[in-house]
Amino acid sequence: METLVEEVRVNGESQAEGAPLGNDSSSTSQEQISDPVVYKLVRVEGDGRLVPATDDELMEVENMLEDDKSELHITDDLKHPERCVSVEESSSKKTDLVGLEDVPQSEDTDASERKMNARLEYIEVMLQKVKHEERLRLACESPDQSSKYANMDEQSLRQHDHLPVNDEEFVSEKSSQEIAPPILRGSEDSKAKLNDTEKFQEFADDITAGGSSVTQNSTSSKPDCSTSSDMICIDNLSIRELQETFKATFGRETSAKDKLWLKRRIIMGLTNSCNVPQTTFMVKRKYLLENNVGGTHSGSENSKSEVGCMPTAETNNTEYANELDSPAKLSNHREDQQVAFGMTLRKPKEPYNVKSEDIHLEQVKRARKPTRRYIEELSEAETKEFSGSMIPYIRNSGHGQASPKSRVQPVQHVGSEGRVFVTRQDSLGGSGVKIPRVSRVRRGRPRQNFMALLNYHPSDTDAKLVERAHNVHFSQHDSESGKKSWENRELALKLPQLDVADTGEEKGSQEESDFEMDHALEPSKCDTSGENSDDNIDSVPTTKVGTRRKHHRAWTLSEVVKLVEGVSRYGAGRWSEIKKVSFAPYAYRTSVDLKDKWRNLLRASLLPSSPDKGGSISRKPATMSIPAPILIRVRELAQMQGQSGCDRSSIKFSNRGLRSVHETRSGFL
DNA sequence: TTTAGGG
DNA sequence: CCCTAAA
Numbered sequence: 001m002e003t004l005v006e007e008v009r010v011n012g013e014s015q016a017e018g019a020p021l022g023n024d025s026s027s028t029s030q031e032q033i034s035d036p037v038v039y040k041l042v043r044v045e046g047d048g049r050l051v052p053a054t055d056d057e058l059m060e061v062e063n064m065l066e067d068d069k070s071e072l073h074i075t076d077d078l079k080h081p082e083r084c085v086s087v088e089e090s091s092s093k094k095t096d097l098v099g100l101e102d103v104p105q106s107e108d109t110d111a112s113e114r115k116m117n118a119r120l121e122y123i124e125v126m127l128q129k130v131k132h133e134e135r136l137r138l139a140c141e142s143p144d145q146s147s148k149y150a151n152m153d154e155q156s157l158r159q160h161d162h163l164p165v166n167d168e169e170f171v172s173e174k175s176s177q178e179i180a181p182p183i184l185r186g187s188e189d190s191k192a193k194l195n196d197t198e199k200f201q202e203f204a205d206d207i208t209a210g211g212s213s214v215t216q217n218s219t220s221s222k223p224d225c226s227t228s229s230d231m232i233c234i235d236n237l238s239i240r241e242l243q244e245t246f247k248a249t250f251g252r253e254t255s256a257k258d259k260l261w262l263k264r265r266i267i268m269g270l271t272n273s274c275n276v277p278q279t280t281f282m283v284k285r286k287y288l289l290e291n292n293v294g295g296t297h298s299g300s301e302n303s304k305s306e307v308g309c310m311p312t313a314e315t316n317n318t319e320y321a322n323e324l325d326s327p328a329k330l331s332n333h334r335e336d337q338q339v340a341f342g343m344t345l346r347k348p349k350e351p352y353n354v355k356s357e358d359i360h361l362e363q364v365k366r367a368r369k370p371t372r373r374y375i376e377e378l379s380e381a382e383t384k385e386f387s388g389s390m391i392p393y394i395r396n397s398g399h400g401q402a403s404p405k406s407r408v409q410p411v412q413h414v415g416s417e418g419r420v421f422v423t424r425q426d427s428l429g430g431s432g433v434k435i436p437r438v439s440r441v442r443r444g445r446p447r448q449n450f451m452a453l454l455n456y457h458p459s460d461t462d463a464k465l466v467e468r469a470h471n472v473h474f475s476q477h478d479s480e481s482g483k484k485s486w487e488n489r490e491l492a493l494k495l496p497q498l499d500v501a502d503t504g505e506e507k508g509s510q511e512e513s514d515f516e517m518d519h520a521l522e523p524s525k526c527d528t529s530g531e532n533s534d535d536n537i538d539s540v541p542t543t544k545v546g547t548r549r550k551h552h553r554a555w556t557l558s559e560v561v562k563l564v565e566g567v568s569r570y571g572a573g574r575w576s577e578i579k580k581v582s583f584a585p586y587a588y589r590t591s592v593d594l595k596d597k598w599r600n601l602l603r604a605s606l607l608p609s610s611p612d613k614g615g616s617i618s619r620k621p622a623t624m625s626i627p628a629p630i631l632i633r634v635r636e637l638a639q640m641q642g643q644s645g646c647d648r649s650s651i652k653f654s655n656r657g658l659r660s661v662h663e664t665r666s667g668f669l
Numbered sequence: 670t671t672t673a674g675g676g
Numbered sequence: 677c678c679c680t681a682a683a
Contacts, residue, residue, distance in 0.1 A: 551677070551678090573672070573673085574671095574672095575671080576670085576671055576672085591671070591672080592671090592672085592673095592677085592678085592679095593677075595672075595673075595674095596677070596678095599674090
């Protein structure tokens with residue numbers, strides 16, 4: 001562990017010093033490989049915005065890092081043990097918790113809930129403990145680091161300069177830096193390459209999120225999907241409206257009557273696509289409020305005291321929301337956020353790193369994308385896309401730390417599924433995929449069946465449980481980095497379930513518990529692997545029963561958004577590019593499909609002069625409407641690209657220009 | 670092989 | 677979505 005930590009530090013240092021990216025090319029040393037991870041240097045403005053750090057600030061950070069490094073060694077040894085213990089405990093608890101979830105909900109929901117609560121409370125206590133430790137540690141630290149932790153690496157900045165030259169390269173490099181935690185890099189050599197696409201996606205997401213506070217310099221000319229109207233809407237919508245929205249978002253109808261539930265789903269759906277950060281925020285906040293009213297929430301208080309640097313609690317929340325918004329960038333973004341929050345970069349980090357090494361690993365792994373071939377293999381095997389999702393399960397055996405708990409019994413599913421699993425393991429390199437016992441949980445968006453389930457258990461309790469869970473998340477986030485490990489663990493544990501669920505296919509769907517389902521969504525929200533999770537809805541929502549056409553997959557909103565993003569980035573016509581980058585996880589969705597969809601979108605955006613008001617809600621259920629903002633954007637893109645009549649080259653060029661801008665921006669994230 | 674367009 | 681011509 002220590003070693004890892006050290007590495008991290010080192011990496012960070014090198015970054016700060018501005019180690020040139022170029023060197024990574026030939027040199028094989030770990031350092032170089034690992035160099036990518038960088039905490040972007042940013043400054044938190046009073047209003048909560050993130051601002052790129054100045055050179056001076058960078059220098060400061062550098063110094064700080066230096067200091068830390070030396071400090072760390074000492075501290076690590078001493079403090080480590082305890083932390084580890086606590087973490088382990090917590091993790092185990094977590095596992096248990098997960099176990100609870102699996103219990104058939106139908107009957108003993110109450111019991112489960114009770115247990116859950118107990119667990120949660122326990123967790124909270126643990127969190128508190130951790131936090132406390134953190135605080136102590138902080139006390140010793142220099143208080144002012146807060147405002148400048150940033151971490152924009154010079155490299156990124158430099159890269160911007162030559163972005164135009166080779167976008168892909170840039171992206172991959174950049175992204176890899178951003179995403180992969182140093183630790184991983186150090187330990188796992190070749191990881192850097194693996195997730196180019198993934199990272200790219202992340203980028204894309206970031207870009208998409210343009211309007212959000214996350215992207216500070218955003219001068220985005222793009223229409224901001226997250227309009228105030230949306231915010232209002234989502235909160236004030238009637239159940240019916242919500243249902244409509246739901247349909248628009250997920251491509252299937254819902255009979256759910258639970259407003260909260262609906263809202264959450266919708267937001268998640270939108271969020272997954274990285275749009276509507278504002279909306280999310282609103283809702284989240286509200287959500288948070290609700291939680292506060294009803295339940296235990298050590299989180300809020302903690303966050304305040306803990307994060308003194310933060311402008312306001314609200315800001316904190318906002319950040320959090322944003323973070324949630326883009327699942328794709330969650331992993332690294334989180335780190336950035338820590339920095340931004342002013343949670344002591346190094347101190348908290350240290351514990352964080354130490355304790356959650358495996359977590360890091362998991363994250364990274366999560367981030368890893370399966371190779372194309374792998375994906376295809378899977379799809380062939382009938383596993384629809386679970387792609388990146390499975391990756392999370394892999395653990396680096398090298399770090400035996402991986403919580404044993406997460407390892408669950410092998411799936412007992414029969415037939416093809418079993419085969420699938422085997423395949424996965426193999427392709428994964430036999431690192432041993434841990435498949436949580438949830439063999440038949442479905443992950444991703446709810447499918448039709450799911451709805452039925454909900455109806456049966458019109459879950460108030462369900463909602464509560466979820467809320468609880470959320471609460472935990474919040475507190476973790478708000479309070480401190482140390483807690484992150486918690487969440488990460490939790491995610492790690494949960495995600496697998498989801499992923500597996502997909503494999504599990506429809507069979508077990510009926511047996512799924514609401515609770516599980518609900519949780520299933522969460523991961524997608526937080527899923528680091530980014531996008532893959534949420535969109536990997538293999539269940540093709542046949543909106544209407546029996547409408548299942550041969551290779552027809554209803555386009556989900558998130559997919560559409562991805563498509564739009566892709567087009568905006570690469571330009572319409574470069575479908576293969578878009579396919580590769582944005583739809584890698586989706587074995588289906590060929591470039592042709594993308595093209596067709598785009599054509600449809602175009603038509604949709606042009607013909608019905610956007611009569612649909614209230615955002616995504618459309619009057620006609622039959623016409624699953626695409627949210628207006630998206631259509632608008634489509635139109636704009638169309639204008640920009642196609643209609644302008646510019647010849648291809650010029651178009652491309654312009655795109656490139658735009659792209660570079662985006663990337664530049666995202667670079668500051 | 671990818672893109673564009675018609676069916 | 678599928679198929680096919682063209683690049």
